Amino acid sequence: MATARPGLISRLVLLNPGCGLEPTPDLAAFGAQEDRLLEAGEVEAALVVSGGHDLPYFQQPARHLAAELASVTAVHLGWAGHLPSMERPEEITALILGRLTESPANGATPRLPVHRSRPEHPELVVQP
Known part of the structure; x- marks a missing residue:
């Protein structure tokens, strides 16, 4: 909307915006590699x-x-909204580091800093 009707916008902040542009070669390569890993089942955890x-x-x-x-x-x-790493950076860092440092071989579930502010969706809070 901002590019289609700039007269309606007085201030705008966009973080990592997508606006329908063709992907650059590096983004296309990243996406292709990600798809290859997922399709081949090469993602361990x-x-x-x-x-x-x-x-x-x-x-x-x-x-x-x-x-x-x-x-x-x-x-x-x-x-969280769309950018939890900006909303609560310490919690997200702990979440990521906990996952990266756990050993999938021992079957351990990381201790995650999850806050249940919407208990009507308990099935999505933590599913090991």
């Missing part, structure tokens, strides 16, 4: 994080990946 206040457009892929990947921990942060 994944952490999929979604925000309770994010758009359904971003929540749906998180649910899909959580259902399709073999070894996944799905975390739905009821308090």
Whole structure:
């Protein structure tokens, strides 16, 4: 809307905006490699994080990946929007580091700093 009707916008901040441009060669290569790894089943363990206040457009892929990947921990942060790493950077850093440092071989579930602000969706809070 900002580019189609700039007269309606007086101030605008965009973080990592997507606006329908063709992907650059580096982005296309990244996406192709990501798809190859997922399709080949070469992802040993994944952490999929979604925000309770994010758009359904971003929540749906998180649910899909959580259902399709073999070894996944799905975390739905009821308090989060689209950028939880900006909203609560310390918690997200701890979440990521906890997942990266756990050993998938021992079957341990990381201790995740999850806040249940939307208990009506308990199935999405933590699913080891």
